[in-house]
Amino acid sequence: MIPQISKKITGEVQITADTKAKLLKEIKGIPDFKKIIDSFAKEETSRILEIIFGGAIILDASDVHIEPEEEKAKIRVRIDGILQDVTLLDQKIYQNVLSRIKLLSGIKLNIFDRPQDGRFSIVGGELKNKEKNKISIANSAAIEVRVSTLPAEHGESIVLRVLSTKNLISLETLGLREDLLSAIKNEIKKPNGMIVITGPTGSGKTTTLYAFLEKITKPEIKIITIEDPIEYHLKGVSQTQVSPEKGYDFASGLKSIMRQDPDVILVGEIRDTETVQIALQAALTGHLVFATLHTNDAAGTIARMISLGATPINIAPAINMAIAQRLVRKICEKCGTFEKISLQDLSKIKKELQGIPEKIKIPKLDKETKIPKIKGCSYCNFTGYRQRMGIFEAFLVDKEMEKFILSSPSITSLKEKAVKKGMVTLKQDGIIKALEGLTTIEEVERVAGE
Numbered sequence: 001m002i003p004q005i006s007k008k009i010t011g012e013v014q015i016t017a018d019t020k021a022k023l024l025k026e027i028k029g030i031p032d033f034k035k036i037i038d039s040f041a042k043e044e045t046s047r048i049l050e051i052i053f054g055g056a057i058i059l060d061a062s063d064v065h066i067e068p069e070e071e072k073a074k075i076r077v078r079i080d081g082i083l084q085d086v087t088l089l090d091q092k093i094y095q096n097v098l099s100r101i102k103l104l105s106g107i108k109l110n111i112f113d114r115p116q117d118g119r120f121s122i123v124g125g126e127l128k129n130k131e132k133n134k135i136s137i138a139n140s141a142a143i144e145v146r147v148s149t150l151p152a153e154h155g156e157s158i159v160l161r162v163l164s165t166k167n168l169i170s171l172e173t174l175g176l177r178e179d180l181l182s183a184i185k186n187e188i189k190k191p192n193g194m195i196v197i198t199g200p201t202g203s204g205k206t207t208t209l210y211a212f213l214e215k216i217t218k219p220e221i222k223i224i225t226i227e228d229p230i231e232y233h234l235k236g237v238s239q240t241q242v243s244p245e246k247g248y249d250f251a252s253g254l255k256s257i258m259r260q261d262p263d264v265i266l267v268g269e270i271r272d273t274e275t276v277q278i279a280l281q282a283a284l285t286g287h288l289v290f291a292t293l294h295t296n297d298a299a300g301t302i303a304r305m306i307s308l309g310a311t312p313i314n315i316a317p318a319i320n321m322a323i324a325q326r327l328v329r330k331i332c333e334k335c336g337t338f339e340k341i342s343l344q345d346l347s348k349i350k351k352e353l354q355g356i357p358e359k360i361k362i363p364k365l366d367k368e369t370k371i372p373k374i375k376g377c378s379y380c381n382f383t384g385y386r387q388r389m390g391i392f393e394a395f396l397v398d399k400e401m402e403k404f405i406l407s408s409p410s411i412t413s414l415k416e417k418a419v420k421k422g423m424v425t426l427k428q429d430g431i432i433k434a435l436e437g438l439t440t441i442e443e444v445e446r447v448a449g450e
Helices: 017-026 030-039 045-058 091-105 178-187 205-216 250-258 273-284 300-307 312-318 343-352 399-405 411-420 426-435 441-448
Strands: 011-014 061-068 072-079 082-090 116-123 143-152 155-163 193-198 223-227 238-241 264-267 288-293 319-331 337-340 370-373 385-396
Touching (some): 011 045, 011 091, 017 045, 030 082, 045 061, 045 091, 061 091, 072 091, 082 091, 091 143, 091 155, 178 319, 193 273, 193 300, 205 223, 205 288, 250 264, 250 273, 273 312, 300 411, 312 319, 312 399, 319 426, 319 441, 343 426
Parallel strands (some): 193 288, 193 319, 223 238, 223 264, 264 288
Antiparallel strands (some): 061 072, 116 143, 143 155, 337 370
16 A cells, blocks of 8 residues: 555645746746746735645655845755755745745734744646656646745745655655665564654655655554654544644653554654653553654664664564665766776775675676766756655664674764674665665765765
């Protein structure tokens, strides 16, 4: 059973068939987007929003930022994790857009001095043929938009997160190596234990967790999530959103979930002592728990849980697997080129890949090896990259690792142990993908470090 998007949230922005046709014909990159917004600047506000969101969807933007400055308001879009300037709006137009967005998202018009959050839907926003590896939207073309307003020096800054089901991808298309994909498939079939995904904000943790749910969702099991906020509404899954101002946080939500007889629980983020303790107890008492945690790498999972108040004696038997991930941009398929590897890069890569287990498939590496290089074209907005994929590191908690965790090891010691047992690091995974022609060494170093 495949997760699908729910009905509309609050208000709607309707993208008409005529607008779709015009945008698809005219927008090939950021310069075209700027030109068409500027040409519609004097139109009614609903028309401007239609153009802004239609263009953002065509360009695969994950976020639209509208930031007031002294005389104008700047529009920027985040594409493949990188913010790009689009155009400037007059203050009057910005104020009209702000009011319209507040109305659509159900937040208060007369509050300017504190942050507010809301949501609305874009209808008719499915502007492109779906790629074969994407999850389809059955009988619906609604795209949800999550709204955040924040008081700033010259007005309210608006960030609009575009939650398109194009971002809901299957487990097989996350970018996992064959060995890691096989290991994860085995772990998510288990009846109990915890799988923890770590990484900074925006590293794709939620997408990965939803891919897990997509793989295991079926009528025979009950899945409940607790999130902050709910990003995508999934059929066949009971979802709940925290509301701290009402006293409903992750800890109290988890307590309630445990009384709902779940088989699988997804915890949007473990961030306090009570939550980590309840989540571990759930994993130890016959539930499969998926959770996210903010740490820099997989090995930091244990230390972070201990710092939150969990004890090694509970952590060791509860954790099945710890995964860390980042997102790297993929080389543009239209303009990407390949060139022979330099001797400097060859030496650096050979050193970085030392000690990789023999079972890991690595492309041939010698002085004749060719690696991707960026060029730039209108298709990729002249960045040289188009779309993103994950790079991962993960370790399984077997009996040996469980015993090691009971000794409260440092992050460095745990990482060394995991590597000895065959863990491929984030950077190594990224380099392998570069050798496979999927991304560049420079992009891997930008994300995973020099």
